[in-house]
Amino acid sequence: MRVGMLLSRVRVEEKLLFQAFEAHGIDVTPIDDRKLVLDLHDPGDLGDYDVIVERSINHSRALAALEQLNAWGVSTVNSAHVAEVCGNKFATTQALINEGVPTPRTMLAFTPESAIEAIETLGYPAVLKPAVGSWGRLISKVNDREAAESILEHKAILGSYHHSIFYVQEYIDKPQRDIRTFVVGGETICGIYRTSEHRSTNTALGGRASNCPITPEIDELSLAAARAVGGGVVAIDILERRDGALLVNEVNYTMEFRNSIDTTGVDIPSRVVDYVLQVGRGEA
Numbered sequence: 001m002r003v004g005m006l007l008s009r010v011r012v013e014e015k016l017l018f019q020a021f022e023a024h025g026i027d028v029t030p031i032d033d034r035k036l037v038l039d040l041h042d043p044g045d046l047g048d049y050d051v052i053v054e055r056s057i058n059h060s061r062a063l064a065a066l067e068q069l070n071a072w073g074v075s076t077v078n079s080a081h082v083a084e085v086c087g088n089k090f091a092t093t094q095a096l097i098n099e100g101v102p103t104p105r106t107m108l109a110f111t112p113e114s115a116i117e118a119i120e121t122l123g124y125p126a127v128l129k130p131a132v133g134s135w136g137r138l139i140s141k142v143n144d145r146e147a148a149e150s151i152l153e154h155k156a157i158l159g160s161y162h163h164s165i166f167y168v169q170e171y172i173d174k175p176q177r178d179i180r181t182f183v184v185g186g187e188t189i190c191g192i193y194r195t196s197e198h199r200s201t202n203t204a205l206g207g208r209a210s211n212c213p214i215t216p217e218i219d220e221l222s223l224a225a226a227r228a229v230g231g232g233v234v235a236i237d238i239l240e241r242r243d244g245a246l247l248v249n250e251v252n253y254t255m256e257f258r259n260s261i262d263t264t265g266v267d268i269p270s271r272v273v274d275y276v277l278q279v280g281r282g283e284a
Helices: 012-023 044-048 059-071 080-086 089-098 112-122 145-158 216-229 268-280
Strands: 003-007 028-032 051-055 106-109 126-129 140-142 166-170 177-184 187-195 208-211 233-240 246-252
Touching: 003 012, 003 268, 012 028, 012 051, 012 268, 051 059, 051 268, 059 080, 080 089, 080 216, 080 246, 089 216, 089 246, 106 112, 112 126, 112 145, 112 166, 126 145, 140 145, 177 216, 177 268, 187 216, 187 268, 216 233, 216 246, 233 268
Parallel strands: 003 028, 003 051
Antiparallel strands: 106 166, 126 140, 126 166, 177 187, 177 233, 187 208, 233 246
16 A cells, blocks of 8 residues: 655654554655645646545645645545635534534624624623634633724734634633544544643643543534544544533644543554555545
């Protein structure tokens, strides 16, 4: 089987995946997205791969490459559809709503003035997020109108295209933690609590990981969220209300997992590789 890995650089996760493929007796060819040139008229050697694992850091590069690879009939993990839905928070939220998956109330606005109206409809505090982003960056908890006006002005004047459309979400008063679960090929393989005294529990921003048992409720919610975005290999971010209700916040399609292997006792890279090989054989 010929397997490729589309990447921007070799991080810990990519090293672990390479090692897992090697343990399965599979050689993997790294495909550096910084050097990649795609001839839209001819796939060339790329058309010979049975499956390509997408591990790019840059969402735009990942999505464009996956769209072209899938157009050529090359199997990828994840697919361009999953990347498109998960890479845009509006698309993710709409997919969750369409499938009846509980998610925080969210509003869409196009001007600072209408964004203020949306925020005040939800009530303070509220949350402003960029439509495209990762690692918990540029997410703002807005406590009052003065803060809202200041943040919206900065977004309107200094922001990129992605900040010109306002994603406004209700604030969930979570118990200083959230849950991340890992779904691989239609199975919830493990989960972690991410705990922090800071409002953001993202481990990239210092959140502490501990094992989260997969209850039937967490399993059902995780699988429903994965189905909503198109399946594959995804990480589900779940928020807990103070009353115990669970809400899916986001779904990640190029997930990091270095802090979750020892924490959960689950060999995440090996489980991912098992699924990738199933896709390469046409069994998934």
